[in-house]
Amino acid sequence: MKKLKGLLRNTRIRSLPNYMLKNVGIALWPIDITLYLTFACPNFCPHCYHRISEKDHKSGEGSGEDSSLSLSDYERFIKECSFLKPQIRFSGGEPFLYPHLLELTGFIKECGLKLAIITNGCLLAPNAQSLLDLHVDVVIVSLYGPALVHDRIVQRKGALRDIEAGVRAIIALKRKRNSCIPLIIINYILTNDNYLHFPEMVQWTENIGGDTINLTHLWFWDQQAVTQQNQDFPEFGLLQSTPNSTLCGLDPIALVRKIDLVQRKTHTIQISYYPLLSPNEIITYYQQPHQHLGAQRCIIPWTTSYVFPNGDLKPCYLNYSTGNIKEQSFQQIWNGKKFRTFRIALAKHGYFPACKRCTGLFLFNVKHNQALIS
Numbered sequence: 001m002k003k004l005k006g007l008l009r010n011t012r013i014r015s016l017p018n019y020m021l022k023n024v025g026i027a028l029w030p031i032d033i034t035l036y037l038t039f040a041c042p043n044f045c046p047h048c049y050h051r052i053s054e055k056d057h058k059s060g061e062g063s064g065e066d067s068s069l070s071l072s073d074y075e076r077f078i079k080e081c082s083f084l085k086p087q088i089r090f091s092g093g094e095p096f097l098y099p100h101l102l103e104l105t106g107f108i109k110e111c112g113l114k115l116a117i118i119t120n121g122c123l124l125a126p127n128a129q130s131l132l133d134l135h136v137d138v139v140i141v142s143l144y145g146p147a148l149v150h151d152r153i154v155q156r157k158g159a160l161r162d163i164e165a166g167v168r169a170i171i172a173l174k175r176k177r178n179s180c181i182p183l184i185i186i187n188y189i190l191t192n193d194n195y196l197h198f199p200e201m202v203q204w205t206e207n208i209g210g211d212t213i214n215l216t217h218l219w220f221w222d223q224q225a226v227t228q229q230n231q232d233f234p235e236f237g238l239l240q241s242t243p244n245s246t247l248c249g250l251d252p253i254a255l256v257r258k259i260d261l262v263q264r265k266t267h268t269i270q271i272s273y274y275p276l277l278s279p280n281e282i283i284t285y286y287q288q289p290h291q292h293l294g295a296q297r298c299i300i301p302w303t304t305s306y307v308f309p310n311g312d313l314k315p316c317y318l319n320y321s322t323g324n325i326k327e328q329s330f331q332q333i334w335n336g337k338k339f340r341t342f343r344i345a346l347a348k349h350g351y352f353p354a355c356k357r358c359t360g361l362f363l364f365n366v367k368h369n370q371a372l373i374s
């Protein structure tokens with residue numbers, strides 16, 4: 001019985017039945033729902049796609065009022081889908097700038113759902129106690145390198161100091177309460193400015209007492225992929241290329257050497273890679289952006305959905321809304337006409353031109369995924 005329960009909780013196994021109805025575009029249940037609570041953010045990462053794609057991005061000085069969803073909008077939405085037991089993620093922008101984050105957290109946990117919060121760490125310290133009180137499962141902190149490098153990339157002085165204070169506060173409380181949650185995952189996102197610092201930041205994560213460091217290769221859309229996508233599938237929303245200057249000049253061979261250095265040493269923390277690429281695949285990923293890597297078909301829209309701050313529910317990062325949660329129920333949108341049309345087209349083609357460097361092609365691929373939550 002215990003084994004069966006474990007299997008039913010396994011993300012990959014739970015996702016399998018969804019894809020069986022691929023040709024009619026229906027999916028049984030969502031595995032993972034990401035709520036972009038706000039696009040407000042005090043950081044200015046040059047590679048942030050939301051910065052260029054969302055007109056309503058704020059400087060972060062406000063209190064997250066760019067989100068037009070109220071607490072009751074979110075609670076109604078969670079109530080509608082909670083019996084399906086999806087994992088919920090908060091993301092942004094900086095989710096802690098959403099004024100009702102803690103109340104919403106409490107509601108989600110009362111519904112018995114697993115919750116991960118993806119944060120830049122700026123408000124972790126003042127919220128540490130609440131995160132433990134509310135039994136948040138996972139905190140994923142975006143990190144870009146040692147202090148000088150991190151602060152330079154996110155364009156905010158003292159940004160790494162905030163992360164350190166927040167992580168230390170959570171770890172101290174976990175020890176005091178003998179609690180193993182929230183799990184602290186440091187998400188090390190690679191750019192051309194920080195990729196050589198990976199071994200150093202593995203050590204930093206060990207020293208500070210984090211549970212896991214995950215190395216993330218940035219997903220990107222270059223001009224060729226975007227042009228092809230917009231030409232072949234305009235019905236799924238027009239795209240613009242991601243700001244790729246932060247990947248220019250990244251030497252994949254030097255990166256492979258740094259990863260090798262990390263892998264040769266024994267560590268006390270878990271080290272994961274997303275996507276998990278072989279040395280040759282790392283070189284292809286960066287040097288041949290039009291060469292396909294990963295799975296032959298994307299099944300993300302059968303398992304996942306993203307709620308944007310204005311209430312639009314999207315199957316992925318493509319600029320295609322399948323409905324708005326302020327106007328329709330989750331059930332109406334999840335297997336509504338727009339979502340099914342998207343899934344049917346995707347099932348027919350396997351993947352779209354814009355998918356070649358989307359991490360979605362790696363998520364349910366056993367070879368390439370060590371998922372942040374599984």
Ligand code: SF4
Binds near residue numbers: 298346358
């Ligand atoms: S691989 Fe394509 S369809 Fe799948 S999530 Fe990424 S952009 Fe969307």
